[in-house]
Amino acid sequence: MAMVDGPSAICHEPCSHQPSAMNWFTSFLRCPPIGWRDVLDILVVSILIYEVLKLIRGTRAVQMALGGGLLVALFYGSRWGHLETVNWLIRNLVGYIVFTVIVLFQSDIRRALAHFGRAPFFRYFAKPESAEDTIEELVVATSMLSSQRIGAIVALERQIGLRTYIEGGIRLDAVLTYDLLQSIFLPQSPLHDGAVIVQDDRVAAAACFLPLTVNPKLGKDLGSRHRAAIGLTEENDSVAIVVSEETGSISIVVDGQIERGLDAEELRVRLRTLVLDGRLALLVWMVVSGEETVERGLRVPLELQQVPAGLELLDEVPATVDVRVRGASGALGRVGAGDVVAVLDLRSARPGRRLFPLTPVQVRVPFGVEVAQVTPSAIAMAFEQSALREVPIVPAVDGRPAPGYVVGRMTAEPRVVEVIGPESAVKRATEVLTEPVSVTGAKGQVRETVTLGLVDPSLRLKTARSALVTVQIVPAPLERTLRNRPVHLRNLAPSLEAQAVPAAVEVAIRGSREAFGHVDADDIVAFIDLAGLGPGKYSLPVHADSSSDVGVTRVEPASVQVRITSGKH
Secondary structure: OOOOOOOOOOOOOOOOOOOOHHHHHHHHHHOOOOOHHHHHHHHHHHHHHHHHHHHHOOOOHHHHHHHHHHHHHHHHHHHHOOOHHHHHHHHHHHHHHHHHHHHHOHHHHHHHHHHHHOOHHHHHHHHHHHHHHHHHHHHHHHHHHHHOOOOEEEEEOOOOOOHHHHHHOEEEEEEOOHHHHHHHHOOOOOOOOOEEEEEOOEEEEEEEOOOOOOOOOOOOOOOHHHHHHHHHHHHOOOEEEEEOOOOOOEEEEEOOEEEEEEOHHHHHHHHHHHHOOOHHHHHHHHHHOOOOEEEEEEEEEEEEEOOOOOEEEOOOOOOEEEEEEEEEHHHHHOOOHHHOEEEEEOOOOOOEEEEEEOOHHHEEOOOOEEEEEEEOOEEEEEEEEEEEEEEEEEOOEEOOOOOOEEEEEEEEEOOEEEEEEEHHHHHHOOOEEEOOEEOOOOOOOEEEEEEEEOOOOOOEEOOOOEEEEEEEEEEOOEEEEEEEEEEEEEOOOOOEEEEEEOOEEEEEEEEOHHHHOOOOHHHEEEEEEOOOOOOEEEEEEOEEEEOOOOEEEEEEOOEEEEEEEEOOO
16 A cells, blocks of 8 residues: 655555546545645645735835845755855854844834734633723723613623714723713713713723614613613624613613613623623633632732822721632632732822722732632722811820829910811811820829820821820818808898898808918808898898808808798788
8 A cells, every 4th residue: 555755645545547537536536635734734824924914014024024035035046056155155144134133123023923912812812801890890880870870871892893883973992981981971971862882891982872672562661771772782792781860770681681670799790791701711721721720718908099189088998808819729829818909099089979999900919810809899988178277285184193182283285286187077176185194192293295196086186296294283172161150131121021041051161271271260151132022931042252262162051941021020
């Protein structure tokens, strides 16, 4: 049995060479001159040559290709013509020529490599990550529009193009962000009347008009946006998201079928199912090369960055968020919570309350680890203008002085301090307290430098963090009770008579030891003022006067019964 070496060796039977045309045709079918590998080889080379020629057309590389072709022709011509010197020169100069070409045409080579990197094959595997970002932006934007009851319709192109509808709208070709979508659908925006079409994870066009469905079975409660979304998806494989202006309800439409009343998480799951198409799984399989891919849940710290100057955060923000990370089992086993950080960029913050999205791309992870999900996907924050104000420092003490002594005058240096924070909180601030100064067992002056504290956690000190507190400890005043002090009736009309029951009271006085040395019992007078009173029975308060430096602290009883009668009785 004869066999032929080479790529065409696919026939293992001898070929007959008979003059008959039919026999020749039969022999050709049984022993074709080329095999399927040869056809594939030629096809691949042809495509490569075509792509290279298309790439270098109109560039300096055309001259390089012509020069290279001339050099190859000269090389084979010198071999065929036995021009040994020319052949030797070409063979020895090839290395230098290649190096020179790389240096001279580096920009063209770089452009060619970038062109191949943008080929559809590579874009297919690069799409899952960008699609995840697109889905997250869509979910956050839809949630915000729903909470504000702003009507919206967004169509996502899949396999079947939406070029006809894009050309009928206003072309944007902009990066898809939740801020852009929200600004488009605001009622005062000139682009809000119509649909937004998303193509290759970018906003291709806005204010696009979509065909309305003619399905007679649809309910009358569906508005024009819902009917347009159904009409579009009946014609192609696109996905449409609709936000109702009346109720704020979120709906998703696929193949003419509508799902209504979705929340943010349900919308995210449906979009991942419809848009990603398993690309991510294939990419992970190719990269990991057989190593098992696992997922882990981590609670990681949340960092706030780029807070605009002049703004203050009103609410407390969670210190941590929950993250699910994915990667090869070996790489993921070495990852701890300290290796992963979620970063929230607040440079777009303005006064008022708003949602800030938290997407997987905002989580820093080690190389080889991928973020699958972040919870929560958005964090609500309220900001207010910052304000500055001076408030007094109020010293605080702790403990009790030695027996016979009391706390006197207290001062702080500085007397005031500047506090900064949200405008509303600064207006409410009336004082700054010091750390308590201990006066336990003290008999004289106490001086101590202590830290300052704020009751409101939203406020902070601008400059001083401590103050020098001086506490005066003075002897405690003495107390004495004078019993059976007669009650004097003052300002009684001459024609009237009065009688107090009881006629005597107890008077408590207080003062320093020196003052008590000069006081006499007759210096303390208890009295009732009867000015303007006529005959009758009254319950009147008892007052006490002191002619010395002691003070009256208590009169017991505080009031007495007084009977006033005319003089003839």
